[in-house]
Amino acid sequence: xxxxxxxxxxxxxxxxxxxxxxxxxxxxxxxxxxxxxxxxxxxxxxxxxxxxxxxxxxxxxxxxxxxxxxxxxxxxxxxxxxxxxxxxxxxxxxxxxxxxxxxxxxxxxxxxxxxxxxxxxxxxxxxxxxxxxxxxxxxxxxxxxxxxxxxxxxxxxxxxxxxxxxxxxxxxxxxxxxxxxxxxxxxxxxxxxxxxxxxxxxxxxxxxxxxxxxxxxxxxxxxxxxxxxxxxxxxxxxxxxxxxxxxxxxxxxxxxxxxxxxxxxxxxxxxxxxxxxxxxxxxxxxxxxxxxxxxxxxxxxxxxxxxxxxxxxxxxxxxxxxxxxxxxxxxxxxxxxxxx
Amino acid sequence: xxxxxxxxxxxxxxxxxxxxxxxxxxxxxxxxxxxxxxxxxxxxxxxxxxxxxxxxxxxxxxxxxxxxxxxxxxxxxxxxxxxxxxxxxxxxxxxxxxxxxxxxxxxxxxxxxxxxxxxxxxxxxxxxxxxxxxxxxxxxxxxxxxxxxxxxxxxxxxxxxxxxxxxxxxxxxxxxxxxxxxxxxxxxxxxxxxxxxxxxxxxxxxxxxxxxxxxxxxxxxxxxxxxxxxxxxxxxxxxxxxxxxxxxxxxxxxxxxxxxxxxxxxxxxxxxxxxxxxxxxxxxxxxxxxxxxxxxxxxxxxxxxxxxxxxxxxxxxxxxxxxxxxxxxxxxxxxxxxxxxxxxxxxxxxxxxxxxxxxxxxxxxxxxxxxxxxxxxxxxxxxxxxxxxxxxxxxxxxxxxxxxxxxxxxxxxxxxxxxxxxxxxxxxxxxxxxxxxxxxxxxxxxxxxxxxxxxxxxxxxxxxxxxxxxxxxxxxxxxxxxxxxxxxxxxxxxxxxxxxxxxxxxxxxxxxxxxxxxxxxxxxxxxxx
Ligand SMILES: [Zn+2]
Ligand SMILES: [Zn+2]
Numbered sequence: 061x062x063x064x065x066x067x068x069x070x071x072x073x074x075x076x077x078x079x080x081x082x083x084x085x086x087x088x089x090x091x092x093x094x095x096x097x098x099x100x101x102x103x104x105x106x107x108x109x110x111x112x113x114x115x116x117x118x119x120x121x122x123x124x125x126x127x128x129x130x131x132x133x134x135x136x137x138x139x140x141x142x143x144x145x146x147x148x149x150x151x152x153x154x155x156x157x158x159x160x161x162x163x164x165x166x167x168x169x170x171x172x173x174x175x176x177x178x179x180x181x182x183x184x185x186x187x188x189x190x191x192x193x194x195x196x197x198x199x200x201x202x203x204x205x206x207x208x209x210x211x212x213x214x215x216x217x218x219x220x221x222x223x224x225x226x227x228x229x230x231x232x233x234x235x236x237x238x239x240x241x242x243x244x245x246x247x248x249x250x251x252x253x254x255x256x257x258x259x260x261x262x263x264x265x266x267x268x269x270x271x272x273x274x275x276x277x278x279x280x281x282x283x284x285x286x287x288x289x290x291x292x293x294x295x296x297x298x299x300x301x302x303x304x305x306x307x308x309x310x311x312x313x314x315x316x317x318x319x320x321x322x323x324x325x326x327x328x329x330x331x332x333x334x335x336x337x338x339x340x341x342x343x344x345x346x347x348x349x350x351x352x353x354x355x356x357x358x359x360x361x362x363x364x365x366x367x368x369x370x371x372x373x374x375x376x377x378x379x380x381x382x383x384x385x386x387x388x389x390x391x392x393x394x395x396x397x398x399x400x
Numbered sequence: 401x402x403x404x405x406x407x408x409x410x411x412x413x414x415x416x417x418x419x420x421x422x423x424x425x426x427x428x429x430x431x432x433x434x435x436x437x438x439x440x441x442x443x444x445x446x447x448x449x450x451x452x453x454x455x456x457x458x459x460x461x462x463x464x465x466x467x468x469x470x471x472x473x474x475x476x477x478x479x480x481x482x483x484x485x486x487x488x489x490x491x492x493x494x495x496x497x498x499x500x501x502x503x504x505x506x507x508x509x510x511x512x513x514x515x516x517x518x519x520x521x522x523x524x525x526x527x528x529x530x531x532x533x534x535x536x537x538x539x540x541x542x543x544x545x546x547x548x549x550x551x552x553x554x555x556x557x558x559x560x561x562x563x564x565x566x567x568x569x570x571x572x573x574x575x576x577x578x579x580x581x582x583x584x585x586x587x588x589x590x591x592x593x594x595x596x597x598x599x600x601x602x603x604x605x606x607x608x609x610x611x612x613x614x615x616x617x618x619x620x621x622x623x624x625x626x627x628x629x630x631x632x633x634x635x636x637x638x639x640x641x642x643x644x645x646x647x648x649x650x651x652x653x654x655x656x657x658x659x660x661x662x663x664x665x666x667x668x669x670x671x672x673x674x675x676x677x678x679x680x681x682x683x684x685x686x687x688x689x690x691x692x693x694x695x696x697x698x699x700x701x702x703x704x705x706x707x708x709x710x711x712x713x714x715x716x717x718x719x720x721x722x723x724x725x726x727x728x729x730x731x732x733x734x735x736x737x738x739x740x741x742x743x744x745x746x747x748x749x750x751x752x753x754x755x756x757x758x759x760x761x762x763x764x765x766x767x768x769x770x771x772x773x774x775x776x777x778x779x780x781x782x783x784x785x786x787x788x789x790x791x792x793x794x795x796x797x798x799x800x801x802x803x804x805x806x807x808x809x810x811x812x813x814x815x816x817x818x819x820x821x822x823x824x825x826x827x828x829x830x831x832x833x834x835x836x837x838x839x840x841x842x843x844x845x846x847x848x849x850x851x852x853x854x855x856x857x858x859x860x861x862x863x864x865x866x867x868x869x870x871x872x873x874x875x876x877x878x879x880x881x882x883x884x885x886x887x888x889x890x891x892x893x894x895x896x897x898x899x900x901x902x903x904x905x906x907x908x909x910x911x912x913x914x915x916x917x918x919x920x921x922x923x924x925x926x927x928x929x
Contacts, residue, residue: 204473204486
């Protein structure tokens with residue numbers, strides 16, 4: 061049976077009929093399989109939620125500590141749901157992020173969720189799984205998005221600290237994934253001063269540390285003396301940058317760590333002084349490489365700029381089509397949940 | 401090139417002046433020679449590299465990129481140069497090192513237009529995304545990173561630890577990439593303006609307040625008329641003449657008659673004027689006909705002949721006179737221009753030594769077509785800027801009329817929520833005709849009162865402008881009034897400002913156009929300009 065006959069797109073998202081479950085459903089469903097903990101993928105309220113233990117821990121942390129119907133499936137183990145066998149494989153996106161590998165009726169389908177290919181010290185790296193149908197994300201699916209080396213971007217931040225030693229450096233980064241990666245990259249670059257955190261980041265930074273990701277010393281920025289944060293790195297969710305919250309900082313340099321920062325007009329429009337091009341999504345080269353490496357007969361493109369990637373795939377002789385699902389963050393730069 | 405690209409990249413998102421200064425200073429500290437000089441020149445627009453048009457970029461994009469992907473990307477990014485810079489793909493194998501900035505600039509300056517696309521492609525292959533963006537911005541003259549010449553010079557002075565005024569003075573003596581400036585910063589000699597027909601920063605006067613007078617001894621001051629033209633510096637060395645306006649802008653091209661007649665050697669400070677048929681200075685409006693023109697016609701030159709009335713000598717031959725007192729400079733000036741030369745004469749001194757006689761003379765200024773009086777201390781050396789004490793200007797009293805508010809416009813910046821720009825009119829028969837526009841210079845409280853009045857009396861709105869019911873009278877002060885075919889009333893005011901709000905005055909009693917017409921100074925024949 062062709063996967064098109066057992067995988068459908070409903071109002072809730074991708075539905076797997078022979079297993080009677082949804083992937084990353086947008087609304088509450090009886091049974092969900094969740095790729096990763098970003099809020100637009102991992103919504104609460106499902107009857108049962110299958111995900112990696114890390115993702116479930118993230119969802120529980122978000123949910124005030126617990127999650128009803130949590131059903132953990134570690135990477136690499138197989139589980140039968142209905143007539144479908146399901147396996148979770150690292151996606152390299154954030155801690156716990158998984159591709160969902162499904163086998164049914166002699167066909168293997170992989171739903172990538174959000175992913176990236178470059179190494180990230182805070183999570184397991186993407187694994188290529190050859191398949192018949194590859195459902196890929198397309199957040200940065202334009203050839204203008206080629207993320208630079210992350211060491212280069214961290215060097216930019218450290219260089220700015222050297223140039224403006226009296227100014228706090230306020231780095232906007234998503235609470236899940238990006239914030240921890242920025243801290244880890246700073247540590248890797250030898251930066252060993254305490255990093256000051258907005259309250260909204262503390263929870264997940266602690267969770268990462270508890271999962272064995274060493275992020276060094278962090279301190280709460282709220283309640284700290286203004287003078288103490290001169291020349292220091294302070295991290296906050298992007299939404300807090302223009303907030304009154306930032307007034308507590310000494311003449312801050314506003315930085316944002318996001319793949320969207322690649323386009324200068326966007327950075328300027330958002331009043332970002334120091335754009336750091338750090339993304340947890342695959343860039344154009346990673347997307348185009350991946351859809352070729354999985355050797356799938358069909359590529360289904362969703363979650364972003366489908367048209368460019370579909371066009372590219374066709375020029376390479378691949379069968380590709382767009383899978384339009386409403387509801388995931390098109391532009392996570394404006395949201396708190398997704399990850400640029 | 402890479403460092404320059406990173407600098408541009410930093411500047412483009414850096415809003416604060418201090419932040420920009422810091423970035424440029426850091427660039428100067430780390431970029432190699434001669435790149436950093438070229439970098440400065442590129443920032444301030446002193447390099448003319450606008451050799452590639454958007455069309456060339458589009459063609460390059462179409463030749464090297466998938467057109468569907470290019471236009472999808474362009475649509476998203478919204479900037480042609482940035483789109484191509486981001487999606488350009490260099491060769492797979494390790495590319496050559498990025499080109500230094502000097503190589504790019506030297507090559508571009510010498511290359512024929514037809515070779516540009518090929519050169520560009522070669523460089524784009526060797527640069528990273530930021531470098532490619534900077535290169536494409538550079539050659540389409542679209543840097544727009546908010547760096548003025550002044551800011552760049554301030555950064556240079558800050559980095560080199562040199563006084564800004566010295567840097568301002570040395571700057572016009574050198575060409576990109578400014579090797580002598582960097583040699584100077586490294587401890588070498590200052591590039592000397594002495595040997596160049598280059599700009600020397602002006603010394604400026606403070607307004608004389610009545611309260612200043614008791615403390616001043618008139619005997620310490622030389623007195624001259626304040627002429628109603630524009631202040632210029634004429635520098636001539638080794639046969640090359642340059643005329644600079646107050647701003648330091650080079651306006652040589654607009655005054656070929658003056659340039660041609662110049663036959664002295666040195667640099668003078670004086671008033672640029674137009675002469676009337678009798679050889680006397682004509683009203684300002686005549687000079688106006690010669691300003692801000694791209695080309696100067698023979699008719700213009702005949703109708704409005706320009707000349708310079710010299711009042712200071714900054715350099716005589718190879719000798720810089722600025723460190724000498726005014727008394728000495730004046731003697732040297734008289735020696736040079738005592739006998740009038742073609743298009744150059746001397747601003748005479750007025751022998752005066754008491755305040756009351758001086759005040760009488762100032763009252764005559766308007767009738768004599770003067771802006772007022774200038775007072776310069778005999779012992780003053782010529783220093784850039786506006787030091788308090790050595791020089792004063794004592795301007796004639798302004799003229800005033802009572803005019804009626806017709807339109808109000810929202811201001812800018814701090815005043816953007818207030819109606820603070822006003823168009824006012826006077827009566828012609830039983831109709832009010834607009835005669836000028838001014839913004840308010842008084843207290844916040846008065847501004848609020850007018851703002852309230854405007855909002856309560858609005859009859860119509862056009863964007864940021866409101867028309868109001870005639871009713872509010874302003875006393876408008878202005879320096880002079882001239883015929884102007886551009887205004888419905890046929891008149892234009894010079895330096896109008898609102899001097900008083902006449903809440904008490906019924907608008908029917910505001911002034912009439914005839915009153916203003918009587919104040920018009922002798923006008924040049926209409927020429928439609
Ligand atoms: Zn997502
Ligand atoms: Zn995500």
